[in-house]
Amino acid sequence: MAVYSCQANNSNRQPPLVVRVAIDLILRPLEVNSLGDVSKFSAGKMYNLTCESRGSRPPAAITWFKDGRPLKGGIVTTSDDGNVTTSVLKFVPESSDHGLILACKASNQRIRFSDIQRTWMLKVLYPPRVNITLGHGLDGGNIKEGAGVYFDCHLTANPWVNRVWWLKDGERLLHNATAGLIVSNQTLVLQGVSRASSGYYACEAMNDEGSSVSSSFHLRVKFQPVCKDGVGRRIIGAAKGEPVRVECKVDSEPAAVEFKWSFNSTPGPPRDLTKYSTEEGGSSVLKYVPRDAADYGTLQCWGKNDIGWQGVSCTFHVVPAGRPDPPHNCLLSNITHHSVVVSCQKGFDGGLKQKFVLVLFSGELSVANISSLGGPEFYIPNLEPAQEYYASIYSFNSKGASKETTPLVVRTLPAPGLKELRRSTEPTESPSTNLSGPILYILLASGSTFIVAATVGLIIFAIRRFKVESPVRHPPVGRPKSEETPSNSVIQCGMTDGLSEDDNNPDLIPPTYESLIDSSLPPYTIMARPQSKRNSATQMPVKPYHVTWAPILQSRNCSTQTPAAHKESSV
Structure with a gap:
């Protein structure tokens, strides 16, 4: 845009004549470059490709091409001085684009043959593309039991696959030559197929970009009819x-x-x-x-x-048709403190459809009656913890009921341990303590120990305070051995009736028991039987005797061993 002037004059009396010319240059693009990494792409992802051109006047027009075909959608911007033109293209490569040429071309529309361009070979990475076919020469509609079958897995992938699996009905197959199943990378061989070989077969491949599964091939192995199930x-x-x-x-x-x-x-x-x-x-x-x-x-x-x-x-x-047989082999499972599951095996149904019933007893009281149509399996809820129940099970059909099984003992587990005290979220008037769980347990244990020790001490004190020493008695000559003498043959005064042996023994000085007798105690009786059948003094057989304690204690004079008159006989 420079201005050139041409001036001419021949006299000072006339102004000079001037011609001015403005130079408007049209320039072809000098260079075109790409910005960013365009070395490789992943199929299906979006990329922003940037192409920049410099030196064109007026600004260059930038066009994108893929494999010689123009691409639309580039956004063009120009710098303030008009020297730099930039185009941004949103590009989503496909797996089929791998190996194609991507080009960015800049041109000045006012100058012929001013085009310059930059090209790249597309390197597109994509997951495997998998296809399965039946082996060559095999008719998929006429495969019978005993025939051999093989499949081929056709792959295209970039990068190449790391692993290939064969699937049947969605489950991966493992090589097992003994069973006639041979897996050899991209080939699957089935030797001696049977009706169990029928199903949907597919091929799965994986590389660094992901994994893909082929469409399924339905293999139908023809076989003669057999009974269902x-x-x-x-x-x-x-x-x-x-x-x-x-x-x-x-x-x-x-x-x-x-x-x-x-x-x-x-x-x-x-x-x-x-x-x-x-x-x-x-x-x-x-x-x-x-x-x-x-x-x-x-x-x-x-x-x-x-x-x-x-x-x-x-x-x-x-x-x-007849009545069914009772269930057998009953077992307990899933026993908790409030429920249990009872499972049995079916007996013969009598030729008719049968149902099953469980009756649960607690003692002689029936607490549950559960029926089952599918099979002898019962879930029993709402039981008491640490409780013993009895379950009786039988079946019935339209002809009647079977015999009941031997009652099954059901014992629930004890209830879980002491539950922790829940902290109240409501305000209370009483002051709260800050005792934590372990400290509270220690205090409770200490208090319990103190109470037990105090109780034991009081019992020992009472025994020592009120203990009455039994008089010493020398056994007479010819007295039977200790093992032949009844253990209760020596009975203290005030606690038994007066036996003839005690009355006739002048060495015995009975103590006074009036002070130990509490008249407020209710009378009670016991039945006593000597351990031996003979009296230790007379060696004569004795009969069981009846002892009345309280009336004798209140009416007998222990000094004279003379019982007072009483409505009941002492012995």
């Missing part, structure tokens, strides 16, 4: 003239399309009952009515699909 024999109870509904359910691949029934009884030949059956959703139902003893026997059912007829039939033994 693996139950091949069942017992059905039926009364005479009572129709029963017998359902034959089978598993097969593909589904069974035909069934046949047969009845076999010892008195007669087998009978074909297929015409009395109907098919319902891949199963067969037979309505059977036993009318006499010969109609009780065995029903057999076979199913057929594209592979063939069922090898082992489903068997139903029709027996006369």
